[in-house]
Amino acid sequence: MTVSRSTRQRDVISRLLEEAPGPLAVGDIHERARAELPRLGIATVYRTLKLLTEQRRIHPVLLDGETLYEATGKGHHHHFSCTRCGKVFTLHTCPVALPSGTVYPGGFIVEAHEVTLYGQCPTCAEGQGV
Amino acid sequence: MTVSRSTRQRDVISRLLEEAPGPLAVGDIHERARAELPRLGIATVYRTLKLLTEQRRIHPVLLDGETLYEATGKGHHHHFSCTRCGKVFTLHTCPVALPSGTVYPGGFIVEAHEVTLYGQCPTCAEGQGV
DNA sequence: TTCTTTGCAAAAGGTTTGCAGATGA
């Protein structure tokens, strides 16, 4: 097994994800990281995301047909996708009560769940104000 | 505006989606439709799905990184993705109470929501039975 | 007949891989 080294590229990408208020798209990550690493190639971004995912430091979130990435270890949470600005936020309140093992109508045994809410984020709701 | 004609390809594809118990992947649709239309090209499948989507007769469901399609007009519902067999089912019971307009903690105005449950479908739960 | 639709193949968009030079330990 190869040993994973610490590099400037990996540090920048994982820091970006740690500090983001919600999951980020690959293109976003590439663009933001380029502010610090102008020559950063997209292949490195993909390879780093794959590595961090294997290390369980981040994980993919498939939303609106896009693959977004977010840091792990932020506890049980869901997402809010703003229909105005397109940004995705992390919600720390869960709207469902479905402990693992719950038997759902129809005989489906629930192990996990995902909830995504759509609507207007606080900023857009204010800007478009009544 | 061009007039949309009725063709064998379109009939077969929309019938498949109407009769399915859950959303289908593009590859699945192509494969199943080929049983009746051996020369059916993948481009026609994509064009038909796009057309039916514009007509609001079907709509895409983005699940597990795949784009699935399902017929519309089946009321408010959610999906259950079986972690054993991979099939996706439609659930007619909704586990959340979030009417449009609800203000979620943090100031997010909810317009819609999507819920996906993961676990074992009745068939797999039985097969693997205790 | 006339205009739309189809199948095929080429193109496009996003992700992955091969490789030689750069880099971390």
Next chain:
DNA sequence: TCATCTGCAAACCTTTTGCAAAGAA
């Protein structure tokens, strides 16, 4: 030093588009 990592470009895979022939009305 020397195996790992990076940037670049080519390869891949899924989806879209161009075009001539087939089909609907």
